[in-house]
Amino acid sequence: MLDSRLNDGLRGRHALTGDAPVWDLEALPDDPAVLFAEWMEEADAAAVPEPHTATLATVDAEGVPDARTLILKRVDARGWAIASTRSSRKGAQLGAVPAAALNFWWQPQVRAVRVRGRVEEATAEESAADLAARSPSARARVSEGDWVLWRIVPDRIEFWQGSHDRRHTRVVYVPVGSGWSHTVSVE
Numbered sequence: 001m002l003d004s005r006l007n008d009g010l011r012g013r014h015a016l017t018g019d020a021p022v023w024d025l026e027a028l029p030d031d032p033a034v035l036f037a038e039w040m041e042e043a044d045a046a047a048v049p050e051p052h053t054a055t056l057a058t059v060d061a062e063g064v065p066d067a068r069t070l071i072l073k074r075v076d077a078r079g080w081a082i083a084s085t086r087s088s089r090k091g092a093q094l095g096a097v098p099a100a101a102l103n104f105w106w107q108p109q110v111r112a113v114r115v116r117g118r119v120e121e122a123t124a125e126e127s128a129a130d131l132a133a134r135s136p137s138a139r140a141r142v143s144e145g146d147w148v149l150w151r152i153v154p155d156r157i158e159f160w161q162g163s164h165d166r167r168h169t170r171v172v173y174v175p176v177g178s179g180w181s182h183t184v185s186v187e
């Protein structure tokens, strides 16, 4: 009963049903953070729900992966910042293996962003400032010194936009020297 309802239903579902915006591939910025800012503005304009939430993947000391939803705190030249408690599973995993991936999926626009790289812990002052900016009720559940701001320092950022004709567009940025290079593929 469960098997056929779930699995027949899964087979019959559609994906990539949103409306992809026009994406000018001739006008890609050199910096992926600039493109992300543009996409975030377009997501807001299209009323994408909570576009700043993402799936954060980590691995534990045995190499077993894990993933959960998180809020993106900030993007700048130092990296993509997220925050949580050191005492959490992700905190232990980031302590053991300081690397992570972040995945955004904006269904209404058929857009996804993938970020991966090593992870650096922010200073105690920065983590304390992030905690101080949270609501009193959110702060109340965190013990002294447990709140940590981490930055993913990307070695690859992929912007992906699906198409109804299945010719999906992928723009991949990788760091080169002090800047970035990018490649475009449509397939």
Ligand SMILES: Cc1cc2nc3c(=O)[nH]c(=O)nc-3n(C[C@H](O)[C@H](O)[C@H](O)COP(=O)(O)O)c2cc1C
Pocket (backbone or CB within 6 Å): 053, 066, 067, 068, 069, 070, 071, 072, 083, 084, 085, 088, 089, 090, 091
């Ligand atoms: C939309 C959404 C946003 C979330 N944002 C955060 C966050 O910014 N930080 C956090 O620690 N947990 C956040 N959570 C909870 C995490 O998904 C997760 O359940 C929790 O952090 C424990 O994860 P862990 O056991 O892998 O450490 C969020 C959950 C949702 C659904």
